[in-house]
Amino acid sequence: xxxxxxxxxxxxxxxxLKYWGKRDKxxxxxxxxxxxxxxxxxxxxTLTSVACGPELQxxxxxxxxxxxxLGSERTQNCLKDLRDLRAKMEAxxxxxxxxxxxxxxxxxxxxxxxxxxxASSAAGFAALVVAITKVFQxxxxxxxxxxxxxxGSGSACRSLFGGYVAWEMGQSIxxxxxxxxxxxxxxxxxxxxxxxxxxxxxxxDTPSTSGMQLTVKTSDLFQERIKNVVPKRFEEMKKSIxxxxxxxxxxxxxxxxxxxxxxxxxxxxxxxYMNDTSRxxxxxxxxxxxxxxxxxxxxxxxxxxxxxxxxxxxxxxxxFAFIYKYFNKVSGWDTKYNAxxxxxxxxxxxxxxxxxxxxxxxxxxxxxxxxxxxxxGDGPQSTDQCLINxxxxxxx
Amino acid sequence: xxxxxxxxxxxxxxxxLKYWGKRDKxxxxxxxxxxxxxxxxxxxxTLTSVACGPELQxxxxxxxxxxxxLGSERTQNCLKDLRDLRAKMEAxxxxxxxxxxxxxxxxxxxxxxxxxxxASSAAGFAALVVAITKVFQxxxxxxxxxxxxxxGSGSACRSLFGGYVAWEMGQSIxxxxxxxxxxxxxxxxxxxxxxxxxxxxxxxDTPSTSGMQLTVKTSDLFQERIKNVVPKRFEEMKKSIxxxxxxxxxxxxxxxxxxxxxxxxxxxxxxxYMNDTSRxxxxxxxxxxxxxxxxxxxxxxxxxxxxxxxxxxxxxxxxFAFIYKYFNKVSGWDTKYNAxxxxxxxxxxxxxxxxxxxxxxxxxxxxxxxxxxxxxGDGPQSTDQCLINxxxxxxx
Numbered sequence: 100x101x102x103x104x105x106x107x108x109x110x111x112x113x114x115x116l117k118y119w120g121k122r123d124k125x126x127x128x129x130x131x132x133x134x135x136x137x138x139x140x141x142x143x144x145t146l147t148s149v150a151c152g153p154e155l156q157x158x159x160x161x162x163x164x165x166x167x168x169l170g171s172e173r174t175q176n177c178l179k180d181l182r183d184l185r186a187k188m189e190a191x192x193x194x195x196x197x198x199x200x201x202x203x204x205x206x207x208x209x210x211x212x213x214x215x216x217x218a219s220s221a222a223g224f225a226a227l228v229v230a231i232t233k234v235f236q237x238x239x240x241x242x243x244x245x246x247x248x249x250x251g252s253g254s255a256c257r258s259l260f261g262g263y264v265a266w267e268m269g270q271s272i273x274x275x276x277x278x279x280x281x282x283x284x285x286x287x288x289x290x291x292x293x294x295x296x297x298x299x300x301x302x303x304d305t306p307s308t309s310g311m312q313l314t315v316k317t318s319d320l321f322q323e324r325i326k327n328v329v330p331k332r333f334e335e336m337k338k339s340i341x342x343x344x345x346x347x348x349x350x351x352x353x354x355x356x357x358x359x360x361x362x363x364x365x366x367x368x369x370x371x372y373m374n375d376t377s378r379x380x381x382x383x384x385x386x387x388x389x390x391x392x393x394x395x396x397x398x399x400x401x402x403x404x405x406x407x408x409x410x411x412x413x414x415x416x417x418x419f420a421f422i423y424k425y426f427n428k429v430s431g432w433d434t435k436y437n438a439x440x441x442x443x444x445x446x447x448x449x450x451x452x453x454x455x456x457x458x459x460x461x462x463x464x465x466x467x468x469x470x471x472x473x474x475x476g477d478g479p480q481s482t483d484q485c486l487i488n489x490x491x492x493x494x495x
Numbered sequence: 496x497x498x499x500x501x502x503x504x505x506x507x508x509x510x511x512l513k514y515w516g517k518r519d520k521x522x523x524x525x526x527x528x529x530x531x532x533x534x535x536x537x538x539x540x541t542l543t544s545v546a547c548g549p550e551l552q553x554x555x556x557x558x559x560x561x562x563x564x565l566g567s568e569r570t571q572n573c574l575k576d577l578r579d580l581r582a583k584m585e586a587x588x589x590x591x592x593x594x595x596x597x598x599x600x601x602x603x604x605x606x607x608x609x610x611x612x613x614a615s616s617a618a619g620f621a622a623l624v625v626a627i628t629k630v631f632q633x634x635x636x637x638x639x640x641x642x643x644x645x646x647g648s649g650s651a652c653r654s655l656f657g658g659y660v661a662w663e664m665g666q667s668i669x670x671x672x673x674x675x676x677x678x679x680x681x682x683x684x685x686x687x688x689x690x691x692x693x694x695x696x697x698x699x700d701t702p703s704t705s706g707m708q709l710t711v712k713t714s715d716l717f718q719e720r721i722k723n724v725v726p727k728r729f730e731e732m733k734k735s736i737x738x739x740x741x742x743x744x745x746x747x748x749x750x751x752x753x754x755x756x757x758x759x760x761x762x763x764x765x766x767x768y769m770n771d772t773s774r775x776x777x778x779x780x781x782x783x784x785x786x787x788x789x790x791x792x793x794x795x796x797x798x799x800x801x802x803x804x805x806x807x808x809x810x811x812x813x814x815f816a817f818i819y820k821y822f823n824k825v826s827g828w829d830t831k832y833n834a835x836x837x838x839x840x841x842x843x844x845x846x847x848x849x850x851x852x853x854x855x856x857x858x859x860x861x862x863x864x865x866x867x868x869x870x871x872g873d874g875p876q877s878t879d880q881c882l883i884n885x886x887x888x889x890x891x
Contacts, residue, residue: 320754361758
């Protein structure tokens, strides 16, 4: 079989200025701009391989070893936009193979359990769109491509870049100006690290899309958030990132997480994504910052109970003196630290314990299933690693 | 000893449009008007007796059998205002005993455990102010007197009336127009009942006063609440009460509870008063209303995790088919119902069980310590029941 094959990886991103609210559900156009940090693909990434050829009978998708439907309108929108771009190239150069008319086989795998409840759809759609962009040899830049990923999953557009990324909401009704742009590169502020505390919970309260619709429709406070609070915060947060002002970045990140969850609570019926463990972690973070009389850590919560903590590498010992102390029974620490390094975190806690001016529920770890230790990372990457058999077009 | 003695009882009130935010901390002037339902004194009331006489050496207070300091500025403000009113009367009629210069002994008791975490300060200050008003034989009406109770505890001003009460925030800086007024009497809408689910919790997150200050100072969404959301809701809720439109009253009550807690979450650091049990009860209430396709019950939460459910007497069986089913292991039911009546609630649940379209955590009752069953009630009452010894001026 004559197949054209390409593979790409894409990262997870976690918003520090939240995307919540669609002004256009079909095009995934947001009610406000947002900002995110791209996480390292060493720890969290999707790898997607695509094959394209005249002999393929139909579009097919295999996700984490299991064949899935490609029927969703969102996925179809992405494939159509990419084929349209390819068709334009073909029209201008008749020597090009007519890939735009061929079927696609797509094989995709995450290097992390979807069970973790981390926004895997962002990395998934970003990897899908980039892999097809490569097999089609499209020339558009990634901001342009991010508009296509956006149609698959809004936040996916932010996974088209590494480092610190803004999704500009745009103004036009066709979404032509609603795209991701880099705020700052990983290299500009490389010492940003993240610890994800995966909070165990009975399944999610409300799916994001219907939750957003409900908030836009029913929250009396939501309009104030999108009209006044977020636009100001968007500029302030970009500035704090460019200036590498962690204390300001952290305050804005924590405030925006709270503001987003406040509009969920103000929805009717109210939507709850955080649970008592999430709240205990919030209090712990404020207590740690107060203890050091310096903002060394920020929390943020997406549409679920998981805590994502951002901190700078140079403050890791100060932070983990507490985080490892309270969560050492949770799995995940040994992925980055050996026994003596972990022992050292406990020593750090013992050193400060007598000065401790707050209390934390000793059982707080029971609400957490694992910790994922990572850092700011790069954008999508090409890879020789291929999940698809070049002869059969089927998963390896 | 020649002592003048008077006794009065005052009720607890639970806000349906929340008081949250002070524009003047010393005078307890609120940032928005509020509305409450007065609960029956058969179940929740404070009884206060006061003695006044020339031989008393100093102002003294006994609360629930224990002598307490009268030193708090708020209590002193109340005593001063009442003595000023008395002094005016004495000045105009020299035959009156000069009580305004005599010391006071105050003995006060609640008929409910303060442990319940119910706003006992409202009933307490209302009973204190009314008892002294009686011993001083003051002629001012209760709206006027409510301004004095307000200085003791803001929400106390609403306990000066029975039925459905509004606290008009007023405009003047001296607080002369910030007072309680009746919206509707208990007799106008007598079938309003309330069930308090006392939620067990480790002590309260943040005291109300400091919590309010933090929200006013740090919440980006709070100004929208007090400038636009509450003023509109205040008029709508008064209308729903006058028209006895329970469905509208209930929706507004639930929305305002959520709006208030949303501004707490939007404060920085965030304030949390509800816990996972509170949230499960909120979901249960929305599920019950959805199940009957009719709004038969409303929840509201003050600055704590306790749920107060409002409902109409005629819907009690429909409601308790669920509430008794899920909370029958909790104490308090036998204060109002005998075994066969309670059995009947279970039968009602069995009758609808097969049509059930939602699930509730079987262990939800474990987060609740007791249920208090009550209804809309009267305002402060005079009583012959006296807690003070007329000879010695000491507690009986």
